[in-house]
Amino acid sequence: MAITTVHPTIAHLNKFQLEPAQHINGPLFVLAGPGSGKTNLIVSRASYMIEKGIDPLSMLMFTFTKKAANEMRERVHLKVGPRANDLTVSTYHSFCSRLLRKYANYLGYETNFTIYDTDDQISTIKKIAKDGMFKPRDVINEISSMKNKNITPQKALEKAQYEGTAKDKYVAEVYKQYQKELKEQNAVDFDDLILLSILLLRTQPEVKREVNQRYRYLFCDETQDSSSRDLDLIKLLAGDDMNVCLIADDDQSIYAFRGADINEILKLKARFKGLKVYTLQQNYRSTQTIVNAARSLISHNEQSYEKELFTENKVGEQLMFIDTQNQSQEASYISTLIEALTQNGTYQYKDIAILYRMNHLSRSIEEALLQKQVPYTVVGGLPFYKRREIKDIMSYIRLAYNPLDREAFERAIGVPKRGVGDKSLEHIHAYVRNRASNYIDALPNTDLRGKAKKGVEQFYTFMEKFREELYTMAPKDIVLYVVHGIKYIDLLVEMDEPDMETRVGNLDELVNIAASYDQVDEFLENLSLNVEDAEQIENSINLMTLHASKGLEFPIIIMIGNNEGIIPSWRADTQASIEEERRLHYVGMTRAKEILILTRPKMVMNQGRSQYQEESRFIGEIDPQYIRGRS
Structure with missing residues (x-):
């Protein structure tokens, strides 16, 4: 043989x-x-x-x-x-x-295109849809949804014309203008990268x-x-x-x-x-009890491949399901439980994650942890590149790199304030459109007066010199050039920023990030594409949404707010959406390696009034033999 x-x-x-x-x-x-x-x-x-x-x-x-x-x-x-x-x-x-940086010219773009984030998109939509019939963010979401389905502006207009609502027609027209505006500014959004x-x-x-x-x-x-x-x-x-x-x-x-x-x-x-x-099929992460409990829940989904998951790990403890009277009691119970789990040294704070369906559910938990001086980190804080001071400095660098970037121009020329109001901006925009110019080259040719004229002259002098030297400097020195050149720290002092130290620290971190790149285009691309979580305390309780927990694992998982209307969400009104909510609950359960605790408050506050809540149907769908006290 x-x-x-x-x-x-x-x-x-x-x-x-x-x-x-x-x-x-x-x-x-x-x-x-x-x-x-x-x-x-x-x-x-x-x-x-x-x-x-x-x-x-x-x-x-x-x-x-x-x-x-x-x-x-x-x-x-x-x-x-x-x-x-x-x-x-x-x-x-x-x-x-990277693919488009190499081949964008085949599609009529310059290879130094700018990648617009959500704030840039909303700002662009506001300029196009000045009537404000619908919220800019809603319009962006509609456009993004169409892009996910490979629907072009032309297809969107045709579809809206024959079978669409008034909103569909409105969004399709805005979509068409939005793409035209992006092309003129040599810019793309995240969906465009793939499209x-x-x-x-x-x-x-x-x-x-x-x-x-x-x-x-x-x-x-x-x-x-x-x-x-x-x-x-x-x-x-x-x-x-x-x-x-x-x-x-x-x-x-x-x-x-x-x-x-x-x-x-x-x-x-x-x-x-x-x-x-x-x-x-073999699970290496969780105990047999957790694997079997999660499998019993997800078996209720019809849209699924057949699979028989198993583990050779120890049987482990049964799940705990805790009914509490209200959210305050739920939070108090959890903080006390954390003390018990960590007091003998078997587990550390960092071994524990508290998961929730919606961000607002963390508030009572945070208050309880603060009262007991238990350190915690809310995973998924404001992304680094979206912090105001970072966007201010980066707008200068983006504009020098791509002088057609309208959003970068409008932000940069307003930091510090230079007396350039809406009318002056519109004058500059018109010049750029009509003369096929860019925002830097247009500045000395715009016929402005008074304070705006002086402000624009100063801005042009700085930007012209900066653009000439952009490719001679390392990214770290480029950041410092802008910070010192526009006296940004002095500007923060003048504005009497209450969190001045934090903002200066963020600028220091931007310099550190820039120092890890050799070329300005790599630096700009990575800063645009990456969303970084807030700094995490080394040994702290992890608070995060169920979505944010995907891909992670912890010895102990505590899932809070197991009520109808929370999980499944009140928005889930179809079989497909209920099945996705069940998958989300399943994801949370399968993050646990050793201990899984599920809690819910019977009463919650709604517009100042206490209301009774039904237990989540997903708790009842878990085989009771795996839940302590239910078997």
Whole structure:
């Protein structure tokens, strides 16, 4: 009998992981349950391919966060050494941004385009839709939804004309003007990064040929979070060889509001012909009780692949479900429980995460923790690049890099105030539009008077010199050039900022971030694409939403607010939306390694009045044998 020798790079994998690890050519789909070692599989498969002689330059690995991308590269590096440096490991948006930086001219854009964030988008919409019929953020969401479905402005107008409401027609018209405005400013938004990349690959065969020749093997993690648009991109990048490895857990698809569509996962075989499906069923994270309890809940979903999850971990303790009278009692109970769990040294604060469906539910918990002087961190604070002082400084750098950037110009010329009001701005905008100019070159030619004229002259002098020197300086020195050049610290002092020290510290951190880049374009791109969480205290309780918890794990999970109207959300009014809410609850449960505690308040305050709340249906759907006191 012949003995099959397994390559040492993948010899540690279990029987469920070995087969997909050795499947190199053709499309495959790995259905990975929570805690089943999917990252281990991805890393091992990539390392195995490199060891078998596949050029890492030909491998493209997609993740949904930069943090996950860095971790993946580091883990491959540990297995194969410096060869891992040639891997392309990226988020979809980051990869598409780099692709467009190289080929944007094929689509009529300059390669130094600006990436607009939500604030830039809202500001642009406000200028287009001055009547204010609908909230700018709502309009942006509608446009984003259309982009997720590959609906162009022209298609949106046609659809609205024949079957749309008055709002549909309004949004479609604004969408058309919005895209025109972006193009004129040589700017794109986040959705455009993927849409334009798809357009590029569909309409430019020579570009597609070049890209397909470069990237012959694709890895796509967290595919359950993909939209139809994302999968269109993957298929175009995979080319004729279709060497694509899709990794997903359909039971953790919780981002419908971002365009993810569970139906796309269920239809993968139709999209990728010859797709081979593998299932990772062994959970390495949680106790048997937690795995079985979570499985009993998610079994109520109809839209799902069949899988039998199991674990060889210890049986573990039953879940705790705690009914409290109100939110204050719920918070008090949890703070007392935390003291009990940590007092003998078995667990530290950082081992505990408190999860909730909606942000406002953290308030009573925070108050209780503060009273007992228990340190905590609210994960997912204001993103670094959205802090005011960061946006102020970056607006100067963005404008010097792309003088057509209207949003950057309007912010920069107003910091510090230079007497340039709305009328002066409109005059400058008109000059730029009518003379096919840019905002820096237009400034000395605009016929302004008084304080505005003097302010514009000073601004032009600074920006012209700054633009000339932009590419001669390192990114760190560019930041310092702006901070010192416009005397920003003095400006903060004059404004009597109450959190002056924090803002100056943020500017110091911006300098530190810039110091890690060699080129200004890399610095600008990464600052635009990355959303960084607020600084975390090293040993503290972790407070976060259920959505933010995805991909994380903790020895102890406490899920609060298990009431109808909270989870499932009151907005969930269809079977599909209820199933997504159930998946969200399942995600929360499967973050727990050892202890899982579920709580709810019977009474909550609503507009100053105490109201009774029904227990979440999801609690009743968990097999009672796994819940203490219910079996």
